Amino acid sequence: MQRICVIGGSRYFGRLLVERLQAANHQVTVLNRGSAPPPAGVEHLVADRDDEAALSAVLAGRTFDVVVDQVCYTPVQAAVAARVFAGRTRRYVMTSTIEVYDPATAALPAVPPGTPVPEESVDPAAWQVAMDLPWHDAAYLEAHYAEGKRQAEAVLTRAGGFAFAAVRSAHVLGGGAREFTGRLAHYAGRVARGEPVAVHAKALPTVFIHYEELADLLSWAVAADFTGPVNACSDGLIDVHGLVGTVAAQAGREAVCRAVPAGGEASPFSFDRHYAMSNARAKALGFPFSRTTDWLPGAVAEALALSTEAPAATATSATD
Template identity: 40%
Template sequence: MTQNVLVLGGTRFFGKILVEKLIGAGHAVTIATRGRTEDSFGDRVERIKVDRADEAALAAAAEGRYWDVVYDNICYTADEARAAIRVFDGKVGHYVLTSSLSVYGAGSADMPEERVDTASLDVPPSPVGKVPYGEGKAQAEAVFFREAPFPAAAARFPIVLGPNDYTKRLHFHVDRIKNGVSFVMPNTQACICFIYEEEAADFLKWLGETGQTGPFNAASAGKPKLRELLALIDRETGGSAIVMSEGPESEASPFGIEDDWAMDTSRAESAGFVFRSLDDWLPPLVRELAAPEA
């Protein structure tokens, strides 16, 4: 079924891939961005140039409009979630929020959604103010689940990897191992999970098209120990990881977790989503990142 959709934050990384997939599925796509990043969508999308943080401008842009699904990749706080509810009340059929593994603290490789039950989480009245990233995402989920007059889903993603990752977290490790440069990683025995950029886009699209509600963990199949990840990079680059258990913050690994930090994805699997195996995409990605530039 063709849907009329709005994507908040759709010009880079997996948001851009999501837009391409929605267009490919025949949906009518509008993207709302500040207009600072050029896109390659041409006349295949409608554009709304607006600052998400400017509620009045966003409300003016949404006036008289209706979308079957809003995909929100750039909501980080309870205050932004409440602003979205005010703006899109009566203008959306289903809301899909990009959330994060960061709603959970470290300490398990099998964290289920109910570990952090945001539907039962009380959020202080706005303005809530600045809180840590994971707490902000949890509060944003809670606001949509408890206060929104429309149904909502949240995709709890771990670290998203891919060639278009502008944070270059995997690049950090590939470059350092390839060039024999040390880095700090406090616990190489800790388990971690990832998701591929295209898979993240597929998952968001699936949430919107199937009308799922509530929180969903989403991660590729496979929860490697960090030492196993480093061994993979060693093999693919021909290098050898030089790891320090402690050291300056400037040398810290972006994957430097103290304990296991991974999720149980059985809820999404039971609902019909099939996750890729980490082994299918991670080794080729490492090879791609390690290849000499032409």
């Protein structure tokens, strides 16, 4: 049994992670702003993670074997966590994102076209940190989500008060109504109603992970001893046409796609740039991944059952 603190953990794969850890007989504490209670039997601490004094006060006298940070979006938040949890935990696991590899948001090392991106393409130990940017401004943070995650990883990598690992999650799907971002529901709704889906003329593939698989991987990362970033994605690349085709097959409808002009806004998961991840490191460390094609039809069927269209969500809402 380990003492584990989950920061966030109120919904989607974060809540499922808490349930998984509890079922494995760990002593689990959830720390959030009180927006939702944790499962019965899980300790609940209420504090704003941005308020260093309040965070220190609520954690007074407490130590943990592992901290899992589901909601760290900026280097400022990371710096607060590094100070508060130094000496309180031996291991710190941050949920990060595939967006750190997005070439549209940073100058990154080139990889051959179509090659899944390895972790070393974004080295947090060498990434520049700028604490004086307006990270507390919601609009700025939304526009700079990927950079916020890169810099948060960088701060925690250099903190030195604990062993640090970053789980860079692929686009998360599955769970029906639990999938609060509305991205898969966007496709399910449009295809079911026979409405066109906006795609890039030359859409490039990406990677996905089922929310249950991500919760399992995070549970595995809690017990592991690796450090540094690790990519989390199911096997198999898929582009927006493959995704729409799966939705159409499940809906029994013919998909209609509409190409957007260069620079135009397309639907979620349509990409005009390549940054699909490689999961080779996680496999080498011992985590077995499923294939996207094994679980995607079921996730689509759940979304179709809701039969409502949801607006495309921003990247910042995808990891909680």
